[in-house]
Amino acid sequence: MKISIERGTLLKAVAQAQSVVERRNTIPILANVLIEAEGDSVQFRATDLDIEVVDSAPAQVERAGATTVAATTLHEIVRKLPDGALVTLTADSATGRLTVEAGRSNFSLATLPKEDFPVMASSEYQSNFTANAAVLRRLFDKSKFAISTEETRYYLNGVYMHVADSPEGGKVLRCVATDGHRLARIDSELPAGAEDMPGVIVPRKTVGELRKLVDDDEMDIAVSVSETKVRFATPEITLTSKVIDGTFPDYTRVIPQGNNRRLEVDASEFAQAVDRVATVSSERSRAVKLQLDEDKLVLSVNAPDSGAAEEELAVAYGDERLEIGFNAKYLLEIASQVDRENAVFMFNSAGDPTLMREGNDQSAVYVVMPMRV
Amino acid sequence: MPALCRDCLSMLNNQRRCPDCGSPRVKVHPELFDLTIAHMDCDAFYASVEKRDNPELADKPVIIGGGRRGVVSTACYVARIRGVRSAMPMFKALALCPDAVVIKPRMSAYAEASKQIRAMMDELTPVVEPLSLDEAFMDLGGTARLHGAPPALMLARLVKRMKDELGLTGSIGLSHNKFLAKVASDLDKPRGFSVIGKTETAEFLHDRPVRLIWGIGPAGQESLEKAGIRTFADLLRWDQEALTARFGSMGYRLWHLARGQDKRRVSAHDPIKSISNETTFFEDTANPDVLDGHLWRMAEKVSGRAKARGLAGRVVTLKLKQSNHKLLTRRISLRDATQMADTIYRQARALFDQLGDHGPYRLLGCGLSDLCSEDEADKSGDLLDPGATQRSGAERATDDIRRRFGSDAIVKGRALR
Numbered sequence: 023m024k025i026s027i028e029r030g031t032l033l034k035a036v037a038q039a040q041s042v043v044e045r046r047n048t049i050p051i052l053a054n055v056l057i058e059a060e061g062d063s064v065q066f067r068a069t070d071l072d073i074e075v076v077d078s079a080p081a082q083v084e085r086a087g088a089t090t091v092a093a094t095t096l097h098e099i100v101r102k103l104p105d106g107a108l109v110t111l112t113a114d115s116a117t118g119r120l121t122v123e124a125g126r127s128n129f130s131l132a133t134l135p136k137e138d139f140p141v142m143a144s145s146e147y148q149s150n151f152t153a154n155a156a157v158l159r160r161l162f163d164k165s166k167f168a169i170s171t172e173e174t175r176y177y178l179n180g181v182y183m184h185v186a187d188s189p190e191g192g193k194v195l196r197c198v199a200t201d202g203h204r205l206a207r208i209d210s211e212l213p214a215g216a217e218d219m220p221g222v223i224v225p226r227k228t229v230g231e232l233r234k235l236v237d238d239d240e241m242d243i244a245v246s247v248s249e250t251k252v253r254f255a256t257p258e259i260t261l262t263s264k265v266i267d268g269t270f271p272d273y274t275r276v277i278p279q280g281n282n283r284r285l286e287v288d289a290s291e292f293a294q295a296v297d298r299v300a301t302v303s304s305e306r307s308r309a310v311k312l313q314l315d316e317d318k319l320v321l322s323v324n325a326p327d328s329g330a331a332e333e334e335l336a337v338a339y340g341d342e343r344l345e346i347g348f349n350a351k352y353l354l355e356i357a358s359q360v361d362r363e364n365a366v367f368m369f370n371s372a373g374d375p376t377l378m379r380e381g382n383d384q385s386a387v388y389v390v391m392p393m394r395v
Numbered sequence: 396m397p398a399l400c401r402d403c404l405s406m407l408n409n410q411r412r413c414p415d416c417g418s419p420r421v422k423v424h425p426e427l428f429d430l431t432i433a434h435m436d437c438d439a440f441y442a443s444v445e446k447r448d449n450p451e452l453a454d455k456p457v458i459i460g461g462g463r464r465g466v467v468s469t470a471c472y473v474a475r476i477r478g479v480r481s482a483m484p485m486f487k488a489l490a491l492c493p494d495a496v497v498i499k500p501r502m503s504a505y506a507e508a509s510k511q512i513r514a515m516m517d518e519l520t521p522v523v524e525p526l527s528l529d530e531a532f533m534d535l536g537g538t539a540r541l542h543g544a545p546p547a548l549m550l551a552r553l554v555k556r557m558k559d560e561l562g563l564t565g566s567i568g569l570s571h572n573k574f575l576a577k578v579a580s581d582l583d584k585p586r587g588f589s590v591i592g593k594t595e596t597a598e599f600l601h602d603r604p605v606r607l608i609w610g611i612g613p614a615g616q617e618s619l620e621k622a623g624i625r626t627f628a629d630l631l632r633w634d635q636e637a638l639t640a641r642f643g644s645m646g647y648r649l650w651h652l653a654r655g656q657d658k659r660r661v662s663a664h665d666p667i668k669s670i671s672n673e674t675t676f677f678e679d680t681a682n683p684d685v686l687d688g689h690l691w692r693m694a695e696k697v698s699g700r701a702k703a704r705g706l707a708g709r710v711v712t713l714k715l716k717q718s719n720h721k722l723l724t725r726r727i728s729l730r731d732a733t734q735m736a737d738t739i740y741r742q743a744r745a746l747f748d749q750l751g752d753h754g755p756y757r758l759l760g761c762g763l764s765d766l767c768s769e770d771e772a773d774k775s776g777d778l779l780d781p782g783a784t785q786r787s788g789a790e791r792a793t794d795d796i797r798r799r800f801g802s803d804a805i806v807k808g809r810a811l812r
Binding site for chain 2: 172173174175178200201202203204205271273276304309347349373375389391392393394395
């Protein structure tokens, strides 16, 4: 194999590949990226056995062929090469080395045979549809903060993507994530062809990798879903991932229906105030107390070890007096999801889950569990 | 020479028998009223509590420990005469002392007694460092003016009060640092009162074995012996560099201890790092129901101890020993610290379910670590487990009932398996 490729193009492709590769690896081949050159393009393929990413880039292929090299090493080299350099990759099957040449730099890297590289088995997808990058970005960006890291409830370690009934009627494409303390439920219009999509739990790492595919608003992403796998593809990059083998809990009964104490507040003012008073809260519990009175919200923290803080905000509130505590981090996270309108909180009692949404928009709903203060 | 009657607490001068009450229990020591660092160690604590609560046991050999397969946790002095020792396997203890009354530990009773003793110690000084339920260091430096009496007298009063009010006896070691105070409390058990003064320190240690040092177990002894160190006199022949080079930071400490120097302060704030409980089964078992019952009981014990101390933890640990003595441990970090038996049990149970191993096991244990105050614990519920709030309410109610009517007043069916 011998190819020449522009440094910027190569860096982008290798960067995507090496981010999939696990840092602590016990199987040597999994640390490698599979490079396959054919026609006028080259493919970079990396996997951790759960996720596979294939990135193709245009290249001048002098001699077709394939080999594998350590993904992080190749990435580091390419990253350090000067911008605009033309990089030549030459695999020498006799010595088992891959030569990387750019200008006056010359590297020789150990390779492993391409036959050893585990290529993810292709599978039948029950559902294939196209979704706009901006839509997918919103669905996952607004839900991923609530993904759990708890190992015992592994089925919460991802975003549950499924088709659901919209609160306004009809069907929607919905993403839900929760860790038991907070929950995010994000809806978007159901893309054509997605009606029969099975619900899948997309693992946290896949959500992170997907993020790199959906930066461009104009881009259309081909989505394929089966009971066991999910695939997101742009013309250059294909991301295939196993889904979490588990049942996502029935989240609908978690979303409070009867909360009727309504607080409306400017989300960024609210977030800043929470952040300020939380400065004195104890490092670990980060408890903030909300005292609600007519059109007045008092945020306070009382940490015996470090001090106390209080801040008053003008808000819209017309219901009974209420005192309720929350983890400041959770409040900040959900408040930061609000970007267009005021944040609307719906409370019940100090012990019940609280609901938050943006204005009257039902397409993004957050639930947060209070804490004793 | 300063002297003290340990029965009527009269301060004397070099008398061997108390002129006031006639007691021979008089402590005479040149530095008696000058020393301030003390170690109090209860005598056969668990067994003493049992004997106190059941006077019929008074003259019988009593062993506290679990099951035939367990080990001796405490042996009373009657059993000790027959050769029974702590940490001895139960079958061996029963071979030496077949008529022994074996009692399963009642931790809540011991914790209660410990709390009462602790309250008495707190009256002597704010600087009390408990090492376990039945022993603690105290620094009485600067308290003589407050109490109008030297530390030695206050300590003698403490053990007298323990005996009179709680029916429990303890031994006192009084010296000028923690190391020597702890050594001293062990010299004259039970109901001992030993003093190691500054001037006699070197002479006292000289021929004693280094295993006297707290923290030097059989393995430590062996590595010291390899270096030709058996007694403190052997240690004195080494210079500091050589000891440090050979034994690391322990060598540095050894050099000082060899000279009777121990700079560690008695620290009331040295927090306990973990709470755990384990049980060795009567016979190895792989029965999930039996294991589940044990797991619940262990979780309840850990929770009980955490609650008694006002503590909670963020890490739950599950420990299992397979039939071949191979140890399996699993741990999980919680977002919200807990002291609830229900939460500890459920987390440990989840760890158990994920083991991918089916036993049989000979031991099961459960622990709580990364501790914090209970004020920071169990603050928020779980969205996905709405029953948790009710279960925790039920657990608090159970705790109240047990406080009023005894620990057996109410138990879960799960605990009977």
